[in-house]
Amino acid sequence: MQKLKMPPQITRLAIVAVAIVVSYFGARFFLVPKSFGKYGWYRADTLKEYAALPISYGGAKACEECHSDEVAAKAKGGHKLISCESCHGPLSAHAADPTTVSPGKITNLRFCVRCHESNMSLPEKFPQVKVEEHAGKSNCVECHLGHQPKEQPKKKESKPAS
Amino acid sequence: MKSSSPTTRRRWLTVLGQAVVGLVAVKAARPVKAAVQNALATAPAPKSYDPFAHSWRMCIDVEKCIGCGLCVEACKKENHVIPKAAYFRTWIERYIIKRGEPGSEDPRGETIVDSPNGGHDGFPPSTIPREEVLKSFFVPKLCNQCENSPCDQACPVGATFRTPDGAVIIDKTYCIGCGFCIQACPYGCRYLDPNTHMADKCTLCYHRLSRGLKTACVEVCPTGARILGDMKDSRPDNPIRQFVEKNKVQVIKPHLGTEPRVLYAGLDKEVR
Numbered sequence: 001m002q003k004l005k006m007p008p009q010i011t012r013l014a015i016v017a018v019a020i021v022v023s024y025f026g027a028r029f030f031l032v033p034k035s036f037g038k039y040g041w042y043r044a045d046t047l048k049e050y051a052a053l054p055i056s057y058g059g060a061k062a063c064e065e066c067h068s069d070e071v072a073a074k075a076k077g078g079h080k081l082i083s084c085e086s087c088h089g090p091l092s093a094h095a096a097d098p099t100t101v102s103p104g105k106i107t108n109l110r111f112c113v114r115c116h117e118s119n120m121s122l123p124e125k126f127p128q129v130k131v132e133e134h135a136g137k138s139n140c141v142e143c144h145l146g147h148q149p150k151e152q153p154k155k156k157e158s159k160p161a162s
Numbered sequence: 163m164k165s166s167s168p169t170t171r172r173r174w175l176t177v178l179g180q181a182v183v184g185l186v187a188v189k190a191a192r193p194v195k196a197a198v199q200n201a202l203a204t205a206p207a208p209k210s211y212d213p214f215a216h217s218w219r220m221c222i223d224v225e226k227c228i229g230c231g232l233c234v235e236a237c238k239k240e241n242h243v244i245p246k247a248a249y250f251r252t253w254i255e256r257y258i259i260k261r262g263e264p265g266s267e268d269p270r271g272e273t274i275v276d277s278p279n280g281g282h283d284g285f286p287p288s289t290i291p292r293e294e295v296l297k298s299f300f301v302p303k304l305c306n307q308c309e310n311s312p313c314d315q316a317c318p319v320g321a322t323f324r325t326p327d328g329a330v331i332i333d334k335t336y337c338i339g340c341g342f343c344i345q346a347c348p349y350g351c352r353y354l355d356p357n358t359h360m361a362d363k364c365t366l367c368y369h370r371l372s373r374g375l376k377t378a379c380v381e382v383c384p385t386g387a388r389i390l391g392d393m394k395d396s397r398p399d400n401p402i403r404q405f406v407e408k409n410k411v412q413v414i415k416p417h418l419g420t421e422p423r424v425l426y427a428g429l430d431k432e433v434r
Binding site for chain 1: 211213225226227228229230231232236239240256258284285287288292295298299300320323324325326331333335336365368369370372373375376378381382383384385386
């Protein structure tokens with residue numbers, strides 16, 4: 001009986017096919033990132049990279065660890081829902097290292113105007129004033145405590161309430 | 163030799179004892195320090211954060227927004243967004259709806275929308291006289307973190323994707339800066355960062371959520387117009403669930419079928 005012999009062109013084709021398949025899996029092995037496909041059709045480590053980014057705003061809980069008295073005072077007034085960092089700015093660096101990093105003071109004494117200047121776009125019930133009529137040239141903190149806006153500062157003699 | 167040996171031994175034992183106590187104290191101090199650091203917000207991201215255990219959602223009450231712009235400012239500071247106009251991950255729009263022309267059947271007239279510097283510095287009083295205005299309100303905007311996100315589908319290299327906990331983020335190692343996603347987003351929430359030449363967008367403060375903090379915009383919002391919560395948190399006092407149960411909520415451009423994860427209460431029909 002005649003022995004079956006593989007034609008040489010088929011052998012060459014088979015070699016090329018195997019080479020293609022091997023190079024495909026080889027490329028996949030080296031090029032596809034480790035965490036790819038763990039959660040879905042993307043690199044799962046991206047989530048960890050985003051999660052590891054540094055924060056600037058430390059959150060109200062961090063403030064309360066040391067400044068519980070100020071937080072308690074604020075809770076009595078109309079500003080109770082406002083987070084400390086809304087007005088004082090991002091302070092996670094201060095929370096991490098309170099001794100060397102000190103928070104800046106609010107230097108703009110008309111800071112309140114940002115929210116409370118009268119504007120037709122504001123919700124009607126929101127407390128708002130025309131600041132030029134309401135305060136003239138005086139600063140807000142002369143008559144209002146920042147943490148308890150209905151209260152007056154103790155030191156100075158108070159102006160008649162408007 | 164004999165007389166000195168007890169004192170030497172005693173001294174050695176004392177030193178050894180102190181060393182043991184010291185070592186134990188150091189060992190005990192480490193977990194305590196770690197616990198303290200974990201309790202503080204400045205701790206690194208917890209490794210235990212499981213993206214499958216959360217489903218984040220933001221709700222915005224338009225009626226409460228006062229347009230102070232603290233959220234815009236906080237977002238820029240927290241995420242180091244380019245401090246120029248036109249680069250915003252969140253911004254505020256002021257809608258002014260004029261009264262209809264005298265004699266027209268529609269009491270609502272022209273709608274005017276403005277957003278000076280994205281609302282970053284608050285809003286100056288409008289130049290439109292009060293008598294002509296029917297109503298006016300502020301609408302805070304940000305990436306809607308769509309369930310069915312067009313940007314995710316437009317990306318040719320698969321750099322943008324939805325996380326299991328409901329944020330749409332960009333893998334910066336894949337992004338080629340082609341800008342297709344920027345064109346695909348119907349809400350205009352993306353921009354091309356001129357420094358990195360890559361697309362950039364709101365990440366729903368992923369680095370804060372994974373640390374157990376609120377997003378920067380929610381943290382600083384003075385009126386509680388923005389709230390953020392976990393829909394997988396089944397406690398009855400979960401504010402986000404209460405908000406969704408209590409209010410009539412709506413999304414922006416519902417006809418596009420993008421299924422945004424940012425819900426609005428009190429939206430008017432003019433808001434786009």
